[in-house]
Amino acid sequence: MTYKFDFAALAPHWETFLRGCWQTISLAAIAVVLGLAIGIVAMLAKRSPIRAVRLSATSYIEVVRNTPFLVQVMFIFFGLPTLGVSLSPWTAAILALSLNCGAFAAEIIRGGVEAISKGQVEAGTALGLRPLQIFRFVVLKPALRIIFPALSGQFILALLTTSIVSSISAEELASISQSIDAETFRSFEVYAVATALYFGLSLIFSTAFKAINRIYFSYPVS
Amino acid sequence: MIRLFGSHEVLFILAGIQWTLLLSLVAFLGGGVFGLIIALSRTSTLAPLRSIAAGYIDIFQGTPLLMQLFLVFYGMPVFGVKVSPWTAVTIGLTLHASAFLGEIWRGGIQAVPRGQTEAARALGLRYASRMRDIVLPQALRLSVAPTVGFLVQLIKGTSLASIVGFVELSRSAQIVASTTYKPLLAYGLAGLLYFVICFPLSRFGLRLEQRFAVKS
Numbered sequence: 001m002t003y004k005f006d007f008a009a010l011a012p013h014w015e016t017f018l019r020g021c022w023q024t025i026s027l028a029a030i031a032v033v034l035g036l037a038i039g040i041v042a043m044l045a046k047r048s049p050i051r052a053v054r055l056s057a058t059s060y061i062e063v064v065r066n067t068p069f070l071v072q073v074m075f076i077f078f079g080l081p082t083l084g085v086s087l088s089p090w091t092a093a094i095l096a097l098s099l100n101c102g103a104f105a106a107e108i109i110r111g112g113v114e115a116i117s118k119g120q121v122e123a124g125t126a127l128g129l130r131p132l133q134i135f136r137f138v139v140l141k142p143a144l145r146i147i148f149p150a151l152s153g154q155f156i157l158a159l160l161t162t163s164i165v166s167s168i169s170a171e172e173l174a175s176i177s178q179s180i181d182a183e184t185f186r187s188f189e190v191y192a193v194a195t196a197l198y199f200g201l202s203l204i205f206s207t208a209f210k211a212i213n214r215i216y217f218s219y220p221v222s
Numbered sequence: 223m224i225r226l227f228g229s230h231e232v233l234f235i236l237a238g239i240q241w242t243l244l245l246s247l248v249a250f251l252g253g254g255v256f257g258l259i260i261a262l263s264r265t266s267t268l269a270p271l272r273s274i275a276a277g278y279i280d281i282f283q284g285t286p287l288l289m290q291l292f293l294v295f296y297g298m299p300v301f302g303v304k305v306s307p308w309t310a311v312t313i314g315l316t317l318h319a320s321a322f323l324g325e326i327w328r329g330g331i332q333a334v335p336r337g338q339t340e341a342a343r344a345l346g347l348r349y350a351s352r353m354r355d356i357v358l359p360q361a362l363r364l365s366v367a368p369t370v371g372f373l374v375q376l377i378k379g380t381s382l383a384s385i386v387g388f389v390e391l392s393r394s395a396q397i398v399a400s401t402t403y404k405p406l407l408a409y410g411l412a413g414l415l416y417f418v419i420c421f422p423l424s425r426f427g428l429r430l431e432q433r434f435a436v437k438s
Contacts, residue, residue, distance in 0.1 A: 003300045003301075003302075062417075062421060062424075063413075063417060065424065066374065066378075066416065066417045066420035066421045066424055067378070067413045067416045067417050067420070068379070068381035068392065068416055069378070069381075070382060070384070070385075071381060071392055071395070071409055071412050071413045071416060072413070074392075074395075074396065074399070074405070074409045075405070075406070075409040075410065075413060078399060078405035078409065079405045079406035079410070080406075082403075082404070082405060082406050083406070156284075160285065160286040160287075161286070162286075163286035163288045163289060164286075164382070166288070167385055174286065174288060174289065187292075187296035188296045188297050188300045191289055191292040191293050191297075192293065194289055195285045195289040195290070195293055198284070198285045198286055199281060199284045199285050202284040203284060206284075
């Protein structure tokens with residue numbers, strides 16, 4: 001074997017790697033927050049009494065879930081400008097990621113809402129809780145407790161999916177790795193470092209989410 | 223020169239499907255074989271084997287598929303093996319699939335009641351027979367719905383092969399988009415074709431899930 005590993009060549013770029021990590025986290029966080037909002041709307045639309053509204057919500061969810069994210073990003077970034085809507089790579093990335101997260105979040109939220117029974121709210125009223133207390137302790141917390149693991153899984157998934165927006169050169173960890181690769185010609189080392197960073201990020205976040213779950217959402221269930 | 227979006231372009235995109243399907247099939251079969259080994263290691267009585275399998279699963283589930291493909295594509299030449307994009311993405315997707323299928327089937331194996339294994343052992347069956355005749359048939363039955371779900375994910379995942387330069391459905395759409403300057407049509411058609419493949423599979427997976435949910 002003649003190849004010499006040269007990770008030292010990447011040392012001058014550590015700040016760029018760090019910036020990439022931060023951009024990746026930001027993208028994932030923005031996408032999950034916007035995705036949650038979209039997901040709530042889509043979930044409500046799916047339960048609407050109007051057939052057309054239900055149908056459009058279902059089509060949105062199914063189309064997003066059954067096509068590759070890469071094609072969705074390309075469609076938005078390269079396709080929309082031909083209709084007169086020009087987006088920067090970063091905006092297109094956020095739009096595509098949020099729409100993608102929204103479709104998956106809709107199903108997750110539906111599960112949480114359906115788990116709260118009417119009797120539970122009535123029991124709260126019977127115990128003399130005020131409406132705000134009922135919402136906080138009887139509706140919100142149990143619903144969050146049910147969807148939290150799936151939601152945190154969705155965040156990790158979003159973190160990994162952001163790498164695909166490098167294909168429209170939106171700046172994040174994968175695309176800055178490609179630029180560092182082009183500069184140093186150390187492809188293997190660059191992507192090894194990037195992969196390790198992604199792994200570190202998902203490890204940190206999954207550990208944090210598990211801790212939050214243990215602290216806030218672990219009380220005896222009936 | 224800008225080409226028109228004619229029947230030639232449509233056929234070119236359609237031809238990409240066969241590579242998407244072939245890639246999915248090979249990765250799914252290869253991933254199935256290695257995934258079974260991962261699942262068996264993950265549920266083994268040997269602690270080191272269990273940890274290795276758990277680590278393998280964690281790494282592949284905690285890093286982007288795109289990076290996994292890049293590492294195989296740029297990594298194999300480093301170790302003296304020159305590979306074509308086709309070989310690289312096949313290996314990358316197979317490794318990826320084996321981690322996910324391994325984790326799905328681990329769940330299935332552990333969901334089979336312990337009494338089944340104990341009864342088989344009491345009857346004097348050895349490990350191979352216990353697994354082949356008693357545990358795995360039940361475990362695979364339990365895992366069939368999530369396995370189909372993963373197949374959909376895998377088919378969508380093959381689109382990333384285009385970034386490494388392999389021409390499949392997404393890449394042929396990209397080529398047509400840049401030669402005809404009709405990205406909306408090209409990516410729309412590609413998206414539609416993915417949907418036609420994935421949607422029935424998703425539905426099938428959902429039906430399986432409901433059927434097994436009723437039985438258990």
